[in-house]
Amino acid sequence: MDNARNSRKGGKSEYATFFLKNALCGIALSSIQEISKPSRLTVVHQSPDYVMGVINLRGKIVTIIDTGKLLGLTPIKRSDDMRNIIVNLDEEFVGLMVDRIGNVITVEPAQADMPPANIGDVPGRCFDAVYKTNNEVVGLLSLDSIF
Amino acid sequence: MQTPNASTNTNVSIQISSLEALMNLAGELVLGRNQLLQAIGSDDKRLLETTSQRIDMVTSEIQEQIMRTRMQSMGTLFDKISHIIEELARQSGKQVGLSTTGKAVELDKTILEAIGHPLIWMIRKAVNHGIESPDIRNKLKKPEQASIELNACSEAGQVNLEIIDDGKGIDPDTMVAHAVETGLISEKEGLDAITEPEKMRFVFLPGLFADQNAMDGSSQFAGIHEIKACLEKVGGTIDINSTLGHGTHVRIKLPLTLSIIPSQIVKLGEERFAVPQVNLSELLRIPANQVKNTIEKVGGASVIRLRGELLPLIDLAGVLGVARSFIHPQDGLRHPERRRTILDRRSKDHSTPEPDYGGRERRLDQDRRYHAESALNIAVVSTGKYKYGLVVDTLNDAEEIVVKPLGKHLKECRGFAGATIMGDGKVALILDVARIGEISNLKTEHNNKQFETISGSQKAQGVENAFLQSYLFFCNSEMERFAVPLEMVERIEKIEATRIETVGGNRVLKYRGGTLPLIALEDAIRVAPIPERNHYQVICFKINGREIGVLSTPPIDAAQVKLTLDTKTLKQPGVMGSAVLMDKTTLILDIRQIVKTVKPDFFNEVCGNG
Missing domain, CATH: 2.40.50.180 (CheA-289, Domain 4)
Known part of the structure; x- marks a missing residue:
């Protein structure tokens, strides 16, 4: 994403972090519309298997994606912690279901590195960069490469 | 059904006044929300009631107002059509007068855009092919100036459009005859009884006007089935009424909007x-x-x-x-x-013997089935x-x-x-x-008109004559089904039982000035007799140049089937054999043999012929 690239050049940017099983990932705050608790899903039959269904977001039909399955990891486990990150993808809202939501972090450009081959089990191509906080490594996801 | 976002990149022009009305309503909505939050916070039931009422009203008003911004009047389209008619008339040397009503009728922008092309297409065809040149009109004692009427009116949540021209039109009967001739309609049954509007429906038969010179006035309607499809895409319907020599009347019904259905x-x-x-x-x-x-x-x-x-x-x-x-x-x-x-x-009521469950848990009587x-x-x-x-x-x-x-x-x-x-x-x-x-x-692989079935289980016995053939299926008594090769059948008539006369021991039908001898299957072969009915279907065959009718009862179906003929089990004189078609045993009849049994005179004159 532009933000990640900018961050390497010098500008600070904010990322919302979330967990996919144990892997900590981040997504640019600017691309996020909102984060919501899962609401009642309507299953769409014959849809791709990474699509969990559709929800009504204030009159808009939003497709909910199982982010775990989309990235080829374990599917999201139903729990009270799971959250729906609604992102704006080419003028359309799409919901990314994640296992658990983390903090918002500010990425210092100096600490962002090129992504390794993989983080946890997530393939490296999904990430724009990796960011090391004091004790953790966050993979910064880009919407362009995961869809 | 087209979804509303299909035309996202087009613009719509809105009057400032309606935008202001919307702004005002949005303000009302915010007030309503504040009230609602307050009512919920204070647990005030009465306030909650009045607030919900208010929000209800504001919401429906907003909806109405927004719908209105999508609406556009027919005026622009009518003006465009008027220009086109002028242009076409000038090019072809015809005189055409256009009168329009209902320019102010409003329609959803998406629908208006979708009908523009079909409407212009029809007008173009009407002027170019429907309306005659002035000298021909003179000869026909029609006014030299032809007239085209374009009417729009909204009615019961729908918009009705009419295009009326006084050109040459088309004859519904000729059209039906042509459709039968070209094999587009195979079923001859009941064609005499159908009403004029039903006949006109054949105008939408694809391929009917493939040969544009086949009948008078056909070029005006060649391709009209595509127009019908266009209109149906936006939920519209089209009806055409036409009289040869007097012109054509097209009625189109359109929904007001696509987004609410x-x-x-x-x-x-x-x-x-x-x-x-x-x-x-x-x-x-x-x-x-x-x-x-x-x-x-x-x-x-x-x-x-x-x-x-x-x-x-x-x-x-x-x-x-x-x-x-x-x-x-x-x-x-x-x-x-x-x-x-x-x-x-x-x-x-229809229970079959319960199978032996062989030790497994036997289902209780309360089985959901x-x-x-x-x-x-x-x-x-x-x-x-x-x-x-x-x-x-x-x-x-x-x-x-x-x-x-x-x-x-x-x-x-x-x-x-x-x-x-x-x-x-x-x-x-x-x-x-x-x-x-x-x-x-x-x-x-199941099609509405045609079904293809063979009996897989019956292959063991009998001669296998598996090839595709068209058969006509019918019943005599309701329990037994028969079939004859379709090419033997001349036509099928529905008649009232009172029209059948018995003369000299023979049943006959007064028919088109002559008499048609009638036979029932039980006269010739061992089958259950035909029940007394008010109406019969008479299947007409031509044997040695003479017509004979076989009484039958519906349902009558025609189908292409792959036949596996069993020539042993149910064979008798007049029956070629049997086959299981559509899960039902069907007797395949030898019509010539049946006629020979009942009416030997059919064969006496031209013995051994054909």
Whole structure:
């Protein structure tokens, strides 16, 4: 994403972090519309298997994606912690279901590195960069490469 | 059905006043929300009531106002058409006067855009091909200046459009005759009895005007079936009335808007689906104990006999790949379905001997297959191409729904035209009836008009004469079915029983100035006699140049079948053999032999000939 690239050049940017099983990932705050608790899903039959269904977001039909399955990891486990990150993808809202939501972090450009081959089990191509906080490594996801 | 986002990159011009009205309403809505929050916070029931009332009003007003911004008047389109007519008239040296009414009638922008092309197409054809040149008009004693009327009016949530010209028109009878001639209509039955408007419906038969010189006035209508398809895409209907020499009257009905459509809500388990009302013909409920009698299996597919017409059935759960489930009447819980087909019933009236379960748990008498709740609910739907029954679990109410597009990740999901939000806030999917027909047609290879079946189990015995042939199926007594090769049949007539006379021991029918000898099958072969009826179907054959009618009872069907003829089991003089077609034993008749038995005189004169 532009933000990640900018961050390497010098500008600070904010990322919302979330967990996919144990892997900590981040997504640019600017691309996020909102984060919501899962609401009642309507299953769409014959849809791709990474699509969990559709929800009504204030009159808009939003497709909910199982982010775990989309990235080829374990599917999201139903729990009270799971959250729906609604992102704006080419003028359309799409919901990314994640296992658990983390903090918002500010990425210092100096600490962002090129992504390794993989983080946890997530393939490296999904990430724009990796960011090391004091004790953790966050993979910064880009919407362009995961869809 | 087109979803509203299909034209996202087009613009609409709005009057400032209506924008201001919207701003004002948005302000009201904010006030309403504040009140609502306050009412909820203070737990004030009365305030809550007044607030909800206020929000209700504001919401519907906003909706109305926003709908209005999408509406545009017919004026621009009418002006455009007027220019086109002038231009065309000048080029062809014809004189055409246009009169319009209802320029101010408003229509949703999407629909207005969609009908522009069809309307102009029809006007162009009317001027170029329908309207005669001035000297011909003079000879026909018509006014030199031809007239075209263009009327629009809104009525009961619909917009009616009329195009009336006084050109040469087309003769419905000639059209029907041509359709029969070219083989586009194969069924000759009842063609004499159909009304003028029904005849005019053949104008939409694709390929009817392939040879433009075949009949007078055909060039005006060549390709009109495509226009019909265009209009149907936006939920419109078209009717044409025409008289040769007097002109054509086209009536088009259009919905006011595409984004709100009346729909029938159906349910599969707990999931709801919307079927657009335009596609819906009727709703059927088959009680559990009648399922076995009304529904038949043809090949792998189920069909229902509905007023003499065979209607394929599509199981919605099967098409969508939904695991069927049901609520058990005893424990009230949802269980997965064990029945493999919708036909699987064991009602008490038609019970079959229970098989030996061989030690396995024998099902109790309260087996759900006996239960009244297992009635079959069917929504009969039709599109241009298909007509079929959609089997669902429950039929709910009809509702007006707002069509919303599905996201791009779901573009590959066939069978859905979009989504809508139900009263409880949950999303329901809108079924695309045409696509579902397509999907299941691929699966079942089952077509409305034609069914192809062979008996796989009967191959063991008899001669195998497997080739595709057209047969006409009919009944004598209702229990037995017969078939004759279709090419033997001259025509089929529906007659009243009172028209049959018995003269000198022979049944005859007064017919077109002559008499048609009638025979019944039981006169010639050993079959159950034909029951007394008010009406009979007479199948006419031509034997050695003379016509003879065979009495029969409906249903009469024509179909192409692959026949595996069993020439041993049920063979008798006049019967070539039997075959199992559509799961029913059918006797294939030797009509010449039957006539020979009953009316030997048919063969006496030209003995041994043909």
